[in-house]
Amino acid sequence: MFSRLVPRTSVSRARSISTQSRGLAAILEKKPDDVVITFAKRTAMGRAKKGQLKDTPVDELLHALFKAALNETKLDPAKVEDICVGTCHPPSPLYVSRAAAMAAGIPADVPISTVNRLCSSGLQAIRGIAHAIESREITLGMAVGVESMSLNPRPTPEIVDQVGSHPQAIDCVQPMGWTSEMVAEAYDVPREKQDQYALISHTRAEKASAQGIFADEIVPIELRGTVISVDDTLRRGTTLEGLAKLKPAFPDWGSSFTTAGNAAGLGDGAALCILTTRERAEKEGMQVVGKYVASSFVGVEPRYMGIGPIAAVPKILAKTGLTKEDVDVWEINEAFASQFAYCVEQLQIPIEKINPNGGSIALTHPLGMTGTRQVVTGLAELRRRGGKVLCTSMCIGSGMGGAGIFVNELRP
Numbered sequence: 001m002f003s004r005l006v007p008r009t010s011v012s013r014a015r016s017i018s019t020q021s022r023g024l025a026a027i028l029e030k031k032p033d034d035v036v037i038t039f040a041k042r043t044a045m046g047r048a049k050k051g052q053l054k055d056t057p058v059d060e061l062l063h064a065l066f067k068a069a070l071n072e073t074k075l076d077p078a079k080v081e082d083i084c085v086g087t088c089h090p091p092s093p094l095y096v097s098r099a100a101a102m103a104a105g106i107p108a109d110v111p112i113s114t115v116n117r118l119c120s121s122g123l124q125a126i127r128g129i130a131h132a133i134e135s136r137e138i139t140l141g142m143a144v145g146v147e148s149m150s151l152n153p154r155p156t157p158e159i160v161d162q163v164g165s166h167p168q169a170i171d172c173v174q175p176m177g178w179t180s181e182m183v184a185e186a187y188d189v190p191r192e193k194q195d196q197y198a199l200i201s202h203t204r205a206e207k208a209s210a211q212g213i214f215a216d217e218i219v220p221i222e223l224r225g226t227v228i229s230v231d232d233t234l235r236r237g238t239t240l241e242g243l244a245k246l247k248p249a250f251p252d253w254g255s256s257f258t259t260a261g262n263a264a265g266l267g268d269g270a271a272l273c274i275l276t277t278r279e280r281a282e283k284e285g286m287q288v289v290g291k292y293v294a295s296s297f298v299g300v301e302p303r304y305m306g307i308g309p310i311a312a313v314p315k316i317l318a319k320t321g322l323t324k325e326d327v328d329v330w331e332i333n334e335a336f337a338s339q340f341a342y343c344v345e346q347l348q349i350p351i352e353k354i355n356p357n358g359g360s361i362a363l364t365h366p367l368g369m370t371g372t373r374q375v376v377t378g379l380a381e382l383r384r385r386g387g388k389v390l391c392t393s394m395c396i397g398s399g400m401g402g403a404g405i406f407v408n409e410l411r412p
Contacts, residue, residue, distance in 0.1 A: 308401020
């Protein structure tokens with residue numbers, strides 16, 4: 001299976017990781033130096049260009065989220081030792097992120113950084129803070145994922161002719177819709193299958209919203225005198241027949257199977273996790289909601305960007321000594337139904353365990369937010385069902401994949 005997807009060296013590397021293998025029992029142990037999560041929430045999301053956050057710049061969104069997080073946790077902002085913000089497209093992201101933090105009451109001596117690993121930027125931010133805690137450089141930090149695709153759409157990458165003449169290099173900068181069509185064509189993912197997987201996402205998200213499930217993971221924020229607390233991105237009443245009638249979004253590429261109904265929507269939103277050591281959390285009376293275990297990133301053929309989870313998931317399982325059966329909930333990003341369907345079937349994971357409340361096809365995919373949002377969503381679902389282990393994964397623009405393992409520590 002993997003020989004078609006990634007170079008043999010990548011496969012052997014994923015299979016050979018053993019130095020950090022620990023297994024389920026060890027991962028569930030509680031140790032003083034564990035990196036734990038004491039807060040994991042997201043804003044409600046808005047549909048790009050049309051939704052409730054369409055006029056909200058990234059600094060305003062971050063400012064509101066920082067204030068809401070500090071208010072809900074009652075955390076003294078002076079105790080924050082570092083902040084990492086994952087985001088992709090806003091100009092001068094470090095400047096606006098630091099300004100937003102300070103305006104929210106975080107002292108000037110708290111440093112901040114921004115990272116961009118495209119669709120996994122939010123997970124990269126969590127990883128950065130977790131690694132700083134593991135190395136004992138800090139003991140408490142914030143990881144944020146944020147994006148306004150309304151105000152900061154994807155810029156067109158520019159590369160010089162000398163670089164662009166390399167076939168893989170030119171594939172790196174192609175639009176993501178093109179990679180969706182390349183996956184569908186190369187791995188024979190028909191339109192009907194894409195629509196079927198999309199319907200699962202739409203149906204689950206609509207049901208979860210009707211039951212008020214997303215309220216568990218959303219922290220209300222106030223923007224310009226209005227409280228934002230409910231996603232406006234869902235397309236209710238979606239049917240297979242309706243999906244089948246939609247026109248191709250990219251008629252000039254491949255088989256033209258991708259549509260507005262079976263691809264992740266463009267959206268706006270932010271998510272935030274507070275991380276610290278278990279020892280400090282217990283000493284200061286912070287509620288531990290989860291534990292960071294490990295994360296891994298891989299590279300795949302840029303043309304087939306969407307297959308990233310097929311390489312990233314085996315690597316993180318090998319790294320942690322887990323089996324697929326040890327994982328209770330999977331949050332795998334639905335960038336496009338073409339790549340999502342292929343990943344699910346190649347990984348051979350029961351669809352019942354994947355995105356049980358819908359994924360980005362239904363909810364939307366603010367690029368910098370998603371890597372953090374999936375952790376927030378996954379931990380909340382584990383609490384509801386009394387599960388323990390979350391594996392989150394996503395494909396990443398330019399041809400990469402990411403994955404992370406987290407443990408729930410709250411009872412239903």
